[in-house]
Structure formats: structure tokens, C-alpha cells
Amino acid sequence: xxxxxxxxxxxxxxxxxxxxxxxxxxxxxxxxxxxxxxxxxxxxxxxxxxxxxxxxxxxxxxxxxxxxxxxxxxxxxxxxxxxxxxxxxxxxxxxxxxxxxxxxxxxxxxxxxxxxxxxxxxxxxxxxxxxxxxxxxxxxxxxxxxxxxxxxxxxxxxxxxxxxxxxxxxxxxxxxxxxxxxxxxxxxxxxxxxxxxxxxxxxxxxxxxxxxxxxxxxxxxxxxxxxxxxxxxxxxxxxxxxxxxxxxxxxxxxxxxxxxxxxxxxxxxxxxxxxxxxxxxxxxxxxx
Amino acid sequence: xxxxxxxxxxxxxxxxxxxxxxxxxxxxxxxxxxxxxxxxxxxxxxxxxxxxxxxxxxxxxxxxxxxxxxxxxxxxxxxxxxxxxxxxxxxxxxxxxxxxxxxxxxxxxxxxxxxxxxxxxxxxxxxxxxxxxxxxxxxxxxxxxxxxxxxxxxxxxxxxxxxxxxxxxxxxxxxxxxxxxxxxxxxxxxxxxxxxxxxxxxxxxxxxxxxxxxxxxxxxxxxxxxxxxxxxxxxxxxxxxxxxxxxxxxxxxxxxxxxxxxxxxxxxxxxxxxxxxxxxxxx
Numbered sequence: 001x002x003x004x005x006x007x008x009x010x011x012x013x014x015x016x017x018x019x020x021x022x023x024x025x026x027x028x029x030x031x032x033x034x035x036x037x038x039x040x041x042x043x044x045x046x047x048x049x050x051x052x053x054x055x056x057x058x059x060x061x062x063x064x065x066x067x068x069x070x071x072x073x074x075x076x077x078x079x080x081x082x083x084x085x086x087x088x089x090x091x092x093x094x095x096x097x098x099x100x101x102x103x104x105x106x107x108x109x110x111x112x113x114x115x116x117x118x119x120x121x122x123x124x125x126x127x128x129x130x131x132x133x134x135x136x137x138x139x140x141x142x143x144x145x146x147x148x149x150x151x152x153x154x155x156x157x158x159x160x161x162x163x164x165x166x167x168x169x170x171x172x173x174x175x176x177x178x179x180x181x182x183x184x185x186x187x188x189x190x191x192x193x194x195x196x197x198x199x200x201x202x203x204x205x206x207x208x209x210x211x212x213x214x215x216x217x218x219x220x221x222x223x224x225x226x227x228x229x230x231x232x233x234x235x236x237x238x239x240x241x242x243x244x245x246x247x248x249x250x251x252x253x254x255x256x257x258x259x260x261x262x263x264x265x266x267x268x269x270x271x272x273x274x275x276x277x278x279x280x281x282x283x284x285x286x287x288x
Numbered sequence: 289x290x291x292x293x294x295x296x297x298x299x300x301x302x303x304x305x306x307x308x309x310x311x312x313x314x315x316x317x318x319x320x321x322x323x324x325x326x327x328x329x330x331x332x333x334x335x336x337x338x339x340x341x342x343x344x345x346x347x348x349x350x351x352x353x354x355x356x357x358x359x360x361x362x363x364x365x366x367x368x369x370x371x372x373x374x375x376x377x378x379x380x381x382x383x384x385x386x387x388x389x390x391x392x393x394x395x396x397x398x399x400x401x402x403x404x405x406x407x408x409x410x411x412x413x414x415x416x417x418x419x420x421x422x423x424x425x426x427x428x429x430x431x432x433x434x435x436x437x438x439x440x441x442x443x444x445x446x447x448x449x450x451x452x453x454x455x456x457x458x459x460x461x462x463x464x465x466x467x468x469x470x471x472x473x474x475x476x477x478x479x480x481x482x483x484x485x486x487x488x489x490x491x492x493x494x495x496x497x498x499x500x501x502x503x504x505x506x507x508x509x510x511x512x513x514x515x516x517x518x519x520x521x522x523x524x525x526x527x528x529x530x531x532x533x534x535x536x537x538x539x540x541x542x543x544x545x546x547x548x549x550x551x552x553x554x555x556x557x558x559x560x561x562x563x564x565x566x567x568x569x570x571x
Binding site for chain 1: 307311312315316319321327333371379380393397398399402403405408410417444498506508511512526528552554555556
């Protein structure tokens with residue numbers, strides 16, 4: 001790329017020369033970094049986009065918006081956002097309790113919040129499917145109420161809650177620790193009640209962190225495969241999620257189908273990554 | 289004035305009454321429902337028929353093969369990602385250039401890509417119809433439905449951890465010590481071994497532990513590229529799912545216990561390292 005034909009303009013020439021110089025005298029740390037990124041990340045993504053582009057826009061749209069695909073997006077995105085919001089609420093509460101109060105086994109509970117990061121997803125799916133099945137520890141309590149969790153959309157939701165819990169807690173916790181309690185005490189001494197203090201003083205600086213945590217959890221839940229595939233019955237139009245649909249398409253050697261839905265998921269995770277970066281930048285506005 | 293004074297004192301002391309208690313109970317109840325009960329269930333199910341059947345499951349040849357494969361996957365992905373992570377961290381913290389923030393978020397990409405999509409991309413590159421598929425087939429090399437594909441998938445999903453843990457440490461450290469060593473005549477290797485590495489060791493170790501946990505536990509990406517052939521391309525997480533689907537719940541739970549123990553060890557080491565780095569912060 002750098003050894004392109006001689007450019008006509010002096011400016012371009014100097015840029016090309018600089019690029020060439022840099023490529024030839026690149027430090028070896030850069031060579032390894034770029035080489036590894038190329039093999040592991042750039043090539044695979046390029047392969048995916050090129051394969052998707054061979055479909056042509058009409059065909060792409062037809063596969064991407066087929067009824068089965070639409071139903072799986074519905075299950076995947078609605079369930080993920082509901083799981084992420086649930087954790088937004090309870091994750092903030094857990095972070096608050098861990099930062100502000102002292103109680104027995106606090107350190108143990110704090111350390112165990114990362115369990116979903118460390119526990120392999122197939123194990124999570126296996127045990128959640130058992131615990132929330134009709135004769136499981138929790139499922140058997142819900143069954144008489146007519147609530148079926150395992151092998152339904154509700155089960156997918158539970159699995160997504162499990163894997164996205166740490167994101168909210170771990171994003172909100174450091175921000176809470178940094179907050180100065182003097183400001184709250186000032187609000188109290190000025191006559192604000194507990195609720196006013198919470199809404200006007202505590203929540204505003206926390207809000208970007210909570211949203212970032214929710215977005216991170218959502219992004220993880222959308223892509224989740226291991227735990228959801230086990231707890232779900234993987235029935236189309238009922239509880240089939242998008243990653244499982246990709247897997248099924250691949251098993252049927254339907255590479256175009258898998259690629260199109262895979263590209264949709266990839267584009268959505270890229271958008272979410274952008275959103276998370278913007279949210280984090282927004283959160284830093286309180287830093288100075 | 290007086291009443292206001294009372295009010296200001298009442299609020300913090302009231303804080304110690306029933307509201308914290310309720311919040312603590314709700315938080316613990318939620319964490320129990322979501323995390324502890326399922327985690328406890330793994331151990332109880334595994335030993336529900338006693339220790340005998342548990343060990344009988346652990347000596348099955350497919351199981352032993354799965355363990356071996358999982359260890360091998362981690363043993364290859366770990367050094368690869370460590371070399372990459374250290375180089376990337378070094379390159380990104382010691383140079384400022386346009387688009388640096390972009391490259392930084394690129395490194396995180398494997399975390400936001402669905403593991404199934406990661407597996408699919410590897411299939412599109414190395415599969416029968418893939419870019420390199422024809423060439424590979426001519427030379428008799430199998431990547432998809434074979435060990436190399438599983439290595440690629442494992443390395444992909446566990447790629448960012450080392451870089452991510454080392455970058456903030458290097459950033460905070462600055463390059464003063466390294467430059468001092470350089471002026472004193474140390475070469476690049478000496479600087480790395482004697483100056484940089486001792487400073488980043490806890491961050492690096494932390495990254496290694498997380499990489500290892502993810503590499504040993506990865507399911508989605510590996511499952512797409514492996515073909516899941518029992519005794520051949522079945523890692524431990526795949527064994528868990530396969531046994532469960534074959535209604536061999538006890539075998540599934542015996543393997544799950546092993547992976548759950550891996551998770552516990554990971555959390556314990558993580559906690560120890562966090563305390564170590566916190567102590568350093570105080571100093």
C-alpha cells in the first residue's frame with residue numbers, strides 16, 4: 001500500500017514517504033501488535049463483511065428481515081435490554097450497599113460479584129436450567145404459580161441477568177467510592193430530605209456510570225451463547241436467540257444465512273461499542 | 289436554626305436505622321437468587337449420588353481427553369496473548385499518534401463481538417468455502433473441526449485481557465524510569481526485564497489469570513469451529529453441554545464442578561492481586 005505509484009503532488013509524496021519510512025523502521029513491538037491484530041481481528045472481520053457484500057443488498061435485506069430472523073432479534077434485544085435494566089437497578093443497589101455499609105461477609109460478597117466473568121458459560125447455563133426448571137430449587141416454587149422459567153423466554157432472561165450482573169456493579173462502584181460525602185451532608189444541612197439528596201445530589205454523577213454499565217451488560221447479553229443455548233428450548237418464534245440462529249444456519253451449511261445475521265449482530269455490537277465510548281466520555285465530564 | 293441543626297444531625301444517624309438493613313437484605317437476596325443458589329447447585333448436584341459416581345465420571349476417557357484439550361488450548365492461547373498484550377500495551381502507551389483512542393477500543397472488540405460471530409468469522413476464513421479453505425485443503429491442513437481452529441477461537445476471545453490490565457499500569461508509571469535506564473546504557477531487553485516488568489507484574493499476572501479463565505471456559509466460539517466430536521475436538525465446556533443434552537446430567541455436573549473450581553480459584557487469585565495492588569497504592 002505504501003509503495004503505491006509516484007503521486008503527483010508534493011504533499012502526497014511526503015505523506016507516502018513518511019508512511020513508507022515508518023513501515024520499514026517500525027519498532028518490533030508495533031510489528032507484533034499490528035501483525036497479531038491483522039491475523040486475529042482485521043482478516044476475520046474483512047472476511048465476514050466481504051462475504052456479506054457478495055449477497056447483494058436485496059438478498060441481504062431479504063435474509064436479514066426474514067420472519068425467523070425478526071423473531072430472534074425480538075427475543076434477543078428485548079430480553080437483553082430487560083435483563084440489563086434489571087441489573088441497572090439492582091446492580092446500583094448492590095454497589096451502594098457494598099460502598100456505603102458494613103455487614104458480615106461483605107468482602108466475600110464483593111469478590112463473588114465477578115463470578116459470572118470467571119464461571120464458564122456452559123456451566124452457568126447448566127446450573128441455571130436445573131435451578132429454574134419445574135423441579136429445581138427455585139423453579140419448583142414458581143411452578144405452582146404457573147410460571148415456567150427454563151426452556152422459555154423467561155429462562156433466557158434469567159441467563160442474561162446472570163452474565164450481565166457484574167458490568168453494572170463494577171462500573172458504578174468506583175464512581176460511588178470517589179463521591180464526596182461532604183456534598184450530601186451539605187444537602188442535608190440545607191434541609192434536603194433523603195430522597196431529594198438522592199435524586200439531586202447522588203444520582204446525577206452516577207447516572208453516566210449506570211448507563212455505561214447497562215450498555216456493557218446489554219452488549220454482552222446480546223452476544224451471549226453458552227448459557228442461553230442451554231436454558232432455552234431454541235424454538236423459533238418462541239425463545240430462539242440470534243446467536244443460536246447463526247449456529248443453526250451454519251449446521252445446515254447455509255453460510256449466507258449465517259453471515260447475514262452475523263453481520264447484523266456485528267454491526268450492532270460495533271454501534272454499542274461506540275455508544276459505550278461516548279457514555280464513558282460523558283461520565284468523565286465530572287472529573288475536573 | 290435549632291431545628292435545622294437537629295435535622296442535619298438526624299439524617300446521618302437515621303441512616304443507621306432500618307433503611308440500610310432493608311437495602312442490604314434486598315441486595316443479598318438478589319445476589320443469592322442470581323449467583324449463589326445456582327453456584328451452590330453445581331456442587332450439590334455433582335455429589336448428589338455420592339463421591340463414587342463422581343469419580344467414576346471423572347475417569348471416563350472422553351472426559352480426560354476434554355480436560356487435556358482444554359489445558360492445551362489455554363497453554364497455547366496464554367503465551368500468544370501475553371506477547372501480543374505486552375507489545376500492544378507498550379506501543380500504545382509509549383507513543384502518541386492520531387487514532388490512538390480508536391486502536392485502544394479496537395483491542396476491546398473481541399469482548400463486544402458475540403462468540404458465535406467470532407467462530408463464524410474463523411469459519412469464513414479457514415472453512416471449506418473460506419478464503420484460505422482451498423489452499424489449506426490442497427496442503428492437507430484442517431483448521432475447522434480441528435484443534436488449530438479451536439486455538440484460533442480461544443485466542444480470539446481471550447485476546448484483550450493482558451493488554452487491558454497492563455495499559456493502565458504502564459500509563460500511570462510513565463516512562464521516566466525507562467529513560468533513566470536508557471541513559472545509563474541499558475538495552476531494550478534489560479529495560480524490559482529489570483525496570484518495566486517488575487513494575488507491571490501484578491497487572492500482568494491479573495491479565496494472565498483472566499486470560500486463562502476465559503480460555504479454559506470459552507464455549508460459543510469454540511463450539512462453532514470445533515464440530516464438537518466427543519473424544520476428539522471436545523473441550524471441557526463442550527463436554528458439559530454435550531453430556532447434559534445426552535441426559536447424562538451427572539457426568540455434566542462432574543465436569544461442571546471442575547470448571548466451577550477453576551472459577552473459584554480465579555476469583556481468589558484476583559482478590560489477592562487486588563489487595564496487593566491496593567497496598568502498593570497506599571505506599
